[in-house]
Amino acid sequence: MEALENIRTRRSIRKFTDEPVDHATLEKIVEAASWSPSWKNTQIVRYIAIEDPALKAKIAKDCTTGFTYNAGTMESAPMLIAVTVIKGRCGFEKDGSYTTSRKDTWQMFDAGIASQTFCLAAHEYGLGTVIMGIFDDTLSDVLEIPDDRELVNIICIGHPAEEPEMPKRKSVSDLLSYK
Numbered sequence: 273m274e275a276l277e278n279i280r281t282r283r284s285i286r287k288f289t290d291e292p293v294d295h296a297t298l299e300k301i302v303e304a305a306s307w308s309p310s311w312k313n314t315q316i317v318r319y320i321a322i323e324d325p326a327l328k329a330k331i332a333k334d335c336t337t338g339f340t341y342n343a344g345t346m347e348s349a350p351m352l353i354a355v356t357v358i359k360g361r362c363g364f365e366k367d368g369s370y371t372t373s374r375k376d377t378w379q380m381f382d383a384g385i386a387s388q389t390f391c392l393a394a395h396e397y398g399l400g401t402v403i404m405g406i407f408d409d410t411l412s413d414v415l416e417i418p419d420d421r422e423l424v425n426i427i428c429i430g431h432p433a434e435e436p437e438m439p440k441r442k443s444v445s446d447l448l449s450y451k
C-alpha cells in the first residue's frame with residue numbers, strides 16, 4: 273500500500289474476528305516499528321504481546337476502570353499489546369540529569385511515535401488496531417511490569433470484523449498556520 277493511503281485508511285478497530293494474530297506477522301510489525309525515530313536513538317519502547325485468553329479476560333474485567341466500551345474491545349481482540357518504555361533514558365543526559373525542562377515526558381512522545389508506526393504497519397499487513405489510554409494503574413501489577421519500566425498504552429490487535437466510517441478531521445487551515 274502506498275504510504276499516504278496507509279495513513280489515511282488506517283482506522284481504530286474495536287471488533288475483531290476470532291482468527292489469532294500470527295507470530296511471524298507480529299514480529300514483522302515490531303520490526304517495522306523499530307524504525308521509529310527516538311530520543312538520541314535510545315529505542316526505549318518494549319512490547320508485551322498478551323494472547324493468553326484467561327489473562328486477557330482478567331484485564332478486560334478488572335483493569336478497564338469500569339469502562340465497558342474498552343472491556344468489550346479487549347474481549348473481542350485476540351491479542352493485546354502492552355506498550356512499555358524503559359525509564360530514565362529518553363529525555364536524560366548520561367549523568368542522569370534532564371536534558372530539557374520537559375523532563376522525562378519525552379518517553380511518552382517516543383511511545384506515541386512507536387505506537388502509531390506499529391498501527392500503520394499492522395494496517396499494511398491487513399490487521400486492525402486501536403490504541404487505548406484508558407485502563408487501571410493496576411494493569412502494571414497484573415502484567416508484572418518491572419520498576420525500571422512504565423506501561424504507557426495498550427494496543428488491541430487482530431483481524432478486523434468492522435469497517436468503521438472515517439471520523440471527521442479538521443481542515444488543513446484549522447491545523448496549520450504560518451509566521
Ligand SMILES: Cc1cc2nc3c(=O)[nH]c(=O)nc-3n(C[C@H](O)[C@H](O)[C@H](O)COP(=O)(O)O)c2cc1C
Nearest residue numbers: 282283284285286342345402403404405406407439
Ligand atoms: C492516546 C490515545 C488514547 C486512546 N484511547 C482510546 C481508548 O481508551 N479506547 C478507545 O476505544 N479508543 C481510544 N483511542 C482511539 C481514538 O478514539 C481514535 O484514534 C479516534 O477516535 C480517531 O479515530 P481513528 O483512529 O479511526 O482515526 C485512543 C487514541 C489515542 C491516540
